[in-house]
Amino acid sequence: MNIKNSNILVTGGAGFIGSHLTDRLVAEGAHRIVVVDDLSLGREENLSAARAAMSGLEFIPMDLADDTALIRLRGLGKFDFCFHLAVIPLPASLVQPKWVMDRNVMMTSTIMELAREGGIQRTVVFSSSEVYGTARSVPMPEEHPLEAETPYAASKVASDSLVVAYHRTFGVDVVLQRPFNNFGPRQNSRAYAGIIPIVIERARGGLPIEIHGDGLQTRDFIYVEDTVRAAVALAQRPELIGEVFNVARGQETTILELVQTLLRIMGKDAVGVIHAAPRPGDVRRHLAGVDKAHKAFGFTPSTGLQEGLERTVAWYLGQS
Ligand SMILES: NC(=O)c1ccc[n+]([C@@H]2O[C@H](COP(=O)([O-])OP(=O)(O)OC[C@H]3O[C@@H](n4cnc5c(N)ncnc54)[C@H](O)[C@@H]3O)[C@@H](O)[C@H]2O)c1
Numbered sequence: 001m002n003i004k005n006s007n008i009l010v011t012g013g014a015g016f017i018g019s020h021l022t023d024r025l026v027a028e029g030a031h032r033i034v035v036v037d038d039l040s041l042g043r044e045e046n047l048s049a050a051r052a053a054m055s056g057l058e059f060i061p062m063d064l065a066d067d068t069a070l071i072r073l074r075g076l077g078k079f080d081f082c083f084h085l086a087v088i089p090l091p092a093s094l095v096q097p098k099w100v101m102d103r104n105v106m107m108t109s110t111i112m113e114l115a116r117e118g119g120i121q122r123t124v125v126f127s128s129s130e131v132y133g134t135a136r137s138v139p140m141p142e143e144h145p146l147e148a149e150t151p152y153a154a155s156k157v158a159s160d161s162l163v164v165a166y167h168r169t170f171g172v173d174v175v176l177q178r179p180f181n182n183f184g185p186r187q188n189s190r191a192y193a194g195i196i197p198i199v200i201e202r203a204r205g206g207l208p209i210e211i212h213g214d215g216l217q218t219r220d221f222i223y224v225e226d227t228v229r230a231a232v233a234l235a236q237r238p239e240l241i242g243e244v245f246n247v248a249r250g251q252e253t254t255i256l257e258l259v260q261t262l263l264r265i266m267g268k269d270a271v272g273v274i275h276a277a278p279r280p281g282d283v284r285r286h287l288a289g290v291d292k293a294h295k296a297f298g299f300t301p302s303t304g305l306q307e308g309l310e311r312t313v314a315w316y317l318g319q320s
Contacts, residue, residue: 001080001122001236004029009079009120011064011111012086014042016187017126017179021083021228022047026054028232034076037086038063041188065103069110074119081235082120084111090130090152091192094280097151104155105162112166115173122173124235125163127244128156129180129220134284138252141289142178142244150281160244167242175234175241177227180248180288183308184224185315196309199259200316203268213278215256220248220288223308226301233297240296248288249301261306265313 008025012018013035019042025033033054035047039061051057062072064086086107093100108125115123132140133147148154166172189197199209230247234240256273263269293299303311 001238003081003232003236005031006080007032007078008034009073009076009082010035011037011082011084011107012042013037014039014044014046014059015085016046016184017182017224017227018042018083018085019046019050019186020184020224021085021231022050022057023053024225024228024232026050026057032056032058034058034060034079036060036062036064036073041089041190041192046186064107064110070113073110073114074117078118079120080122082111082115082123083126083231083235084108084123085126087126088152089188089192090150093150093152093155101151101155101158104152105158108159108162112162112172116166116170122175122235122238123163124231125160125174125176126231127160127176127178128153129178129246129248129286129288130283131157131160131178132286135286138285138287139250139289140246140287142246142292149283153281164242173238173241175237176244177231177234178244178246179227180220180222180246180286182224182227183221184312189316195255195258196262196312197316199262200266200313203263203266203271204317206268206271208272208274209259209263210274210276211255211259212276212282214275215259215273216254217282218252218254218285218287219258220251220286221253221258221305221308222247222249222301223303226303230293230299233299237297243296245293245296246288246290247293247299248290249305250288250290251305252285252287253305261309262313265310
């Protein structure tokens with residue numbers, strides 16, 4: 001199965017990773033691309049580059065957690081591939097846990113139903129490193145226990161489990177990609193923004209940076225273009241059906257180091273750092289095991305942290 005000349009559905013495609021993935025799918029020569037997103041956090045302008053390169057790109061505003069979503073999706077025709085990314089993000093689950101759990105699982109069950117009915121041939125599902133919770137040991141392979149720390153993480157565990165169940169019970173063709181922390185242009189900087197857009201925005205205004213806890217919690221950061229390259233590669237490997245793959249650099253960085261690197265790149269070393277109370281459910285340590293992805297489809301990220309952060313900072317500073 002090839003992306004070239006194929007028909008593709010991208011859920012959450014107006015969001016951060018989804019819009020970069022859409023750019024990539026256009027570049028790979030997809031025949032038809034349909035992006036569905038309710039624009040709760042995504043933005044249509046994230047698709048500007050993809051639209052400029054593919055005038056027929058279809059964008060359909062749609063709430064995938066709505067009861068009518070499956071009926072609407074059926075009406076869109078059949079797809080060779082679906083990349084399922086739509087999600088309500090982690091911080092929302094700290095204030096509206098039930099809503100996040102219900103909606104995240106419902107979106108996944110809708111996509112799995114469509115696939116079961118034959119509306120999608122192969123689905124690449126975006127899981128999350130959050131499903132593991134804090135590392136019991138490092139590096140963390142795909143077999144690491146799933147110990148969700150937050151309701152968001154629990155909703156991703158539930159979604160992953162549903163996807164695997166559809167594969168085992170109905171033979172639905174799925175592959176799961178489990179990205180660690182992504183960064184790059186177009187990451188949401190509004191409600192529920194991630195640390196990188198927040199730090200850039202505050203440093204730009206000369207405001208102190210707030211870090212939850214001691215800042216020694218670690219993450220395995222990966223540049224978004226590497227993540228979408230992995231997704232496209234995975235989609236085209238039918239022998240990997242039913243498998244799950246970590247997608248990460250296999251490098252550990254503390255939040256404090258991340259903030260200091262960003263401030264250095266921006267020439268804002270003088271901006272202060274203040275420590276707020278730890279965030280509930282904050283994972284303490286993440287370092288991915290990356291051997292499985294490397295062996296199975298030769299995946300090696302090509303963008304280092306410094307280079308990726310420089311590109312990210314340049315992009316945000318170029319926005320008004
Ligand atoms: N960003 C990361 O660091 C990271 C890390 C691991 C996994 N992931 C996974 O990658 C995927 C994409 O994440 P992202 O960072 O691009 O998030 P994002 O918030 O930028 O994108 C998610 C998109 O889903 C859309 N959406 C939310 N609810 C919807 C609904 N009911 N119907 C239709 N669309 C809806 C939002 O509007 C948004 O555009 C998610 O599945 C996430 O769990 C992300």
